[in-house]
Amino acid sequence: MAYVQLKNLEKVYNNTNKVVHGLSLDIKDGEFMVFVGPSGCAKSTTLRMIAGLEEITAGDIIIGDQRVNDLSPSKRQIAMVFQNYALYPHMKVRGNLSFGLRIAGRPKAEIAAAVDKVAAILEIEPLLDRLPKQLSGGQAQRVALGRALIKNPGVFLFDEPLSNLDAKLRASMRVRITDLHRQLKAEGNSPTVVYVTHDQTEAMTMGDRICVMQAGRIMQVATPKELYNAPANLFVAGFIGTPEMNLVEGAMEGGDFVVGSQRLAMGSDLSGRLSSQPADAVLGIRPQQFSLVAHGPALEAKLVHAEFMGHEVYMHADCEGRRLVSVVGAAEFEARGQSDVIRLRPDPKTLHVFDKSDGRNVSLHGGSIAA
Amino acid sequence: MTDISLAKTSARTLDEAAAAKRARMHLISSVVRYALLFGVGFLMLYPLIWLVGASFKTNSEIFSGAGFLPQSPTVEGYVQGWQTSTPYTFGRFFWNSFLIILPKVIGTAISCTMVAYAFARFEFPFKKILFGSVIAVLLLPNVVTRIPQYILFRDLGWLDSFLPLWVPSALAGDAFFVFMLVQFLRSLPTDMEEAARVDGANSLQTLVFIVVPMLGPALVSVCLFQFMWTMNDFLGPLIYISSVDKYPVSLALKLSIDTTEAFEWNRILAMSVLTITPALVVFFAAQRYFIEGISAGGRKG
Numbered sequence: 001m002a003y004v005q006l007k008n009l010e011k012v013y014n015n016t017n018k019v020v021h022g023l024s025l026d027i028k029d030g031e032f033m034v035f036v037g038p039s040g041c042a043k044s045t046t047l048r049m050i051a052g053l054e055e056i057t058a059g060d061i062i063i064g065d066q067r068v069n070d071l072s073p074s075k076r077q078i079a080m081v082f083q084n085y086a087l088y089p090h091m092k093v094r095g096n097l098s099f100g101l102r103i104a105g106r107p108k109a110e111i112a113a114a115v116d117k118v119a120a121i122l123e124i125e126p127l128l129d130r131l132p133k134q135l136s137g138g139q140a141q142r143v144a145l146g147r148a149l150i151k152n153p154g155v156f157l158f159d160e161p162l163s164n165l166d167a168k169l170r171a172s173m174r175v176r177i178t179d180l181h182r183q184l185k186a187e188g189n190s191p192t193v194v195y196v197t198h199d200q201t202e203a204m205t206m207g208d209r210i211c212v213m214q215a216g217r218i219m220q221v222a223t224p225k226e227l228y229n230a231p232a233n234l235f236v237a238g239f240i241g242t243p244e245m246n247l248v249e250g251a252m253e254g255g256d257f258v259v260g261s262q263r264l265a266m267g268s269d270l271s272g273r274l275s276s277q278p279a280d281a282v283l284g285i286r287p288q289q290f291s292l293v294a295h296g297p298a299l300e301a302k303l304v305h306a307e308f309m310g311h312e313v314y315m316h317a318d319c320e321g322r323r324l325v326s327v328v329g330a331a332e333f334e335a336r337g338q339s340d341v342i343r344l345r346p347d348p349k350t351l352h353v354f355d356k357s358d359g360r361n362v363s364l365h366g367g368s369i370a371a
Numbered sequence: 372m373t374d375i376s377l378a379k380t381s382a383r384t385l386d387e388a389a390a391a392k393r394a395r396m397h398l399i400s401s402v403v404r405y406a407l408l409f410g411v412g413f414l415m416l417y418p419l420i421w422l423v424g425a426s427f428k429t430n431s432e433i434f435s436g437a438g439f440l441p442q443s444p445t446v447e448g449y450v451q452g453w454q455t456s457t458p459y460t461f462g463r464f465f466w467n468s469f470l471i472i473l474p475k476v477i478g479t480a481i482s483c484t485m486v487a488y489a490f491a492r493f494e495f496p497f498k499k500i501l502f503g504s505v506i507a508v509l510l511l512p513n514v515v516t517r518i519p520q521y522i523l524f525r526d527l528g529w530l531d532s533f534l535p536l537w538v539p540s541a542l543a544g545d546a547f548f549v550f551m552l553v554q555f556l557r558s559l560p561t562d563m564e565e566a567a568r569v570d571g572a573n574s575l576q577t578l579v580f581i582v583v584p585m586l587g588p589a590l591v592s593v594c595l596f597q598f599m600w601t602m603n604d605f606l607g608p609l610i611y612i613s614s615v616d617k618y619p620v621s622l623a624l625k626l627s628i629d630t631t632e633a634f635e636w637n638r639i640l641a642m643s644v645l646t647i648t649p650a651l652v653v654f655f656a657a658q659r660y661f662i663e664g665i666s667a668g669g670r671k672g
Contacts, residue, residue, distance in 0.1 A: 053565050074571030086562035090584040099580070100570035147566070 002064035002077050002154025002192050003029040004050065009059035011045055011216075019045055020216045022059065030190030032181055034207035036197055038239075042216040043196045044159055050194060051080050051157050064154055074100075079148035080157040083164065085140045087132040087147075094128045097146050118146045121180070138169045145177070158195040162202065170202075178206050200240055204228070212236050229350070234359035237284045237352060243314060243325045246285045248299075249356065252277045257353070259283070260320030265297040267348040274353060275365040284352035284361075287314070290326035290344045292336050298345040299324070306333065317342060426641040433636050449645075452638030455627060457615050461642060464623035465649075471536045471608075471619055472601045478541020479548060479597045480590055486543040487552030488578050492564070502553075509546040521610060535611045536604075540597070548593045555589040556582070591660040599650050620646045 004027040011020035035043040048054035052073035162170045204224045212219040220232040231237035250259035257264045301317035313333040353363040424439030524535040567577045
C-alpha cells in the first residue's frame, strides 16, 4: 500500500548545523522498520521529516510512488503517535479520536462507526467520555494509538511512544503494537510502520528490520538476527546486545590475536572469514559466548567482581588491563574452583574482528558466520 | 528502679509541658497574626466600605463623621443620581460604556490571539524586527502618541464617535496583551498542534480548535484586564467624545460634579458605587478561570 523511500535525505539547521547526512533507505510496504540509536542521533528528526513536521534541506522522501517533500502532513497518508501522546487536553477521548475525521468533514454516522471500531480494537470503550487528564499513562497511549489507527493510514510513525511508561506496561504495549501490526496485515491492510526508539529491546523485539543510526548517519540496516550476529561495524557491535559486547583492542599477527602478553589462536574457522588482517584490530566477543576452561586456547584474566543474576552469573574480569564481561551459568561458575585467575575461551564461530582504523567488521567474509 | 521510673515520669511531664507550651504559643501567634491581617485589611478596604455606606446617607450626614453606617439609610442618592442633571438617565451612560467595551474586548481577544500565534509559532521575514517594535510600543508612554493619534482620527472623521476608543485595540493595538499571549504560547508544548496538523487541520483550524482552548485562562485574563481598563478609562473618552449623549460612565460621573453648583455628594457616591459594580461582578465571576487552569495545558506522561 505504501512503501517509504528516503533518498540522500539531509537536514541542516540554521545553515550551519548539519544533523542528517545524506540518508538513503528503502522501507518496504507493510514492513515494521525501527530506527534506533543513542539520543541526538537524529532519528526523531528523520521521522519528523517523513511526517512533514520538519522541513527537508536536501534529498527526497517518497511515500507510495509519490514525492511528498512539499506535501503537508495530512496529505502524506501518514499517522503519527507522539512521545507525550499529544492528546488534545480539552476534548474527550471520543473527540480526540474523531478530530481528524471531523476536520475532513466526514458524515457523522461514519465517524461514530469508526470511533466504535477503533475503541473496540484497543479496548478503550469505557474511556470514550473521559478527558485526557483522567487517563493513566497506558490508557492515554492507547488513545493516541487509536487516533492514528482511525485514519487507516498507509504509514504509521511512532516517536518513542513507550518511553513514558513503566517497564511492565512497556512490555505489554510492545506486544500489543506488534500484534496490532500483524492483525492489520492479516486483514490485508499491511500498513508500513516506522518506529523510533532508543531502547534496543524494543528495537530487537518489534522490528522486521532495524536501522541503527549514529550522528545523522545510518550505521547498519538489517534484521534483528543479522544485526546481533553480524554487526557491520564497532558502533553496531557495541550498541546491540546486553551486556555489551566485549571489544578488546590488540593486533592480528599470523592468524593469532595478540593482546598484551597473551596470544589467542584464532583457529581456521575465523581466519577463513577474515577479509583482511588489520595490524590494529579490535576483537569483539559477546559475554554469552565465553566458556570457562582449564586448558586450551583462552584468555587469562583476573576475576574482579561477579554479579549473581539467578540462573547465570555476570563475571567482570581484568585481562591485561582491559575489562572483560562474561556470562556463564551459575553451576559453571560454582565449579570454577577457588582461584581468582580464570581462563575464558571465546567461541570462535561467533568471534568478530574489527579494523580499528575505520571500525569495519573484517570477519564477515564468506558469510559463514553462525546465524 | 524507682529512680528510673521517676526519671521517666518527669521526662513525660516535661514533654507534656513543652507540648502544652508549644500549643499555647501557636495559638497566641495565630491570634496576633490574624488580628494584624484583619486590621490592615480593614484599613485598606475602609474607603470602599465608607463609599458604600455613604451612598446611603443624606447629603448633610456625609461630612458629619468618619463612620460608615448611615443613621437613617436612604436610597435618595441612587434615585436622584440615576436621573442625572442631563436629559439622559445613568442607564444611557452605562449603555454607552457597553457599546465601547463589547467590540473592544472581543476585538482584542481575537486580534491579539492571531498576532501572538503568528509571533509564537511561525517563521516569517523581519519577525525579529517586528516583535522588537511590539516591545518598543509596550515601553512607549501613552502620552507621546496622543496628539498624532488625535490628528489621525480627526482626519478620518472619527471624532465624537466610539471608533477611536475601540478600533485600535481591536486591531491588536495593545502590545501588552500581544506580549502576554506570546509568552503564554511559548510555554505551551507544540505536540498538540503538530498532532492536529497530522490530523489534517490547517493553521486557522489548529488555532481555533486546539490553541484557543488551551489559551483559555490567558484569554480570560486579557478580556478581564481590557474590560476593567476600559471601564476606568477617563482620558480617552474625554479627548474624543464631546456630545453628552455619547458619554460613558467615567465621564458621566465627572459630569455630575461639573454641572451642579452645590455638589450633591450622595448622588455622586451612589453612582460611583454603581460604576464599580460591573467591574467587581465580572472580576469575581471570572476569578476562578483567571487563577485556575494555567497549569491545565499539556498532559505529561
